Amino acid sequence: MTGLNRELADFLRRARDHVDPSRAGLPSDGRVRRVKGLRREEVALLAGVSTDYYARLEQGRRINPSPAVVEAIGRALELDEAGRTHLRDLIGLPSSPTKSRSVQRVRPGLYQLIDALDGEPALVLGRRTDVLAANRMAKALFADFDKIPPKERNYARWIFLNEDARSLFAD
Structure with a gap:
């Protein structure tokens, strides 16, 4: 794993550990929790991506998520603006969401x-x-x-x- 990918993997794991599943609106499924925060499949569910896709991202594999997916993962992990900016930087996206705040014009x-x-x-x-x-x-x-x-x-x-x-x- 390259340094950038390891750093991304570590950041996602730490962020996932800090989210309380009950506060995230997830119902209890009766299973014993082996992790203190969200499970990978819960982050994937909240972000609207497949569990496999999120797992590969958290493992630090070379994938290129779209800005919308990165924003969805940031919301699922309840990252503040600084955390979302750091996540975008780790993935290699521009520091701010692409053109989402720019004025739209019709050609x-x-x-x-x-x-x-x-x-x-x-x-x-x-x-x-x-x-x-x-x-x-x-x-x-x-x-x-x-x-x-x-x-x-x-x-x-x-x-x-x-x-x-x-x-x-x-x-």
């Missing part, structure tokens, strides 16, 4: 595409369901999102909190 070609769908309502949603663009039919059917302040142009929020949306989507 001109995508504007042309949704405008060409003139007979159909079309929306372009961002990573967090922010409405980035809408064609004429979408503005007529749903709402003119251009008139909504940019920080409030979230489709999920609009659907649940806007009275017009509730009357449009009766179910």
Whole structure:
């Protein structure tokens, strides 16, 4: 095992030992615990990855998890921001999550595409369901999102909190 992989393996084991299974929301399965923290399969379950994948990562094997998987493992291990940054550094990812906090923009070609769908309502949603663009039919059917302040142009929020949306989507 290389130094970087051994350091990653040690860090993941230590982090797993510090998480209380009952606080993590895991029900008791009646088995006697041989570890004081989470089991590997519990970390994998909480992170949404396979037990084998997490075990290989914790063993320090050379795998390249995506930034989303690394963030999910960080959440499962209840790492603070410093711990998540250290985990990303050990794996070789940039110190901050990739572009998750950057402003999203729609390319001109995508504007042309949704405008060409003139007979159909079309929306372009961002990573967090922010409405980035809408064609004429979408503005007529749903709402003119251009008139909504940019920080409030979230489709999920609009659907649940806007009275017009509730009357449009009766179910």
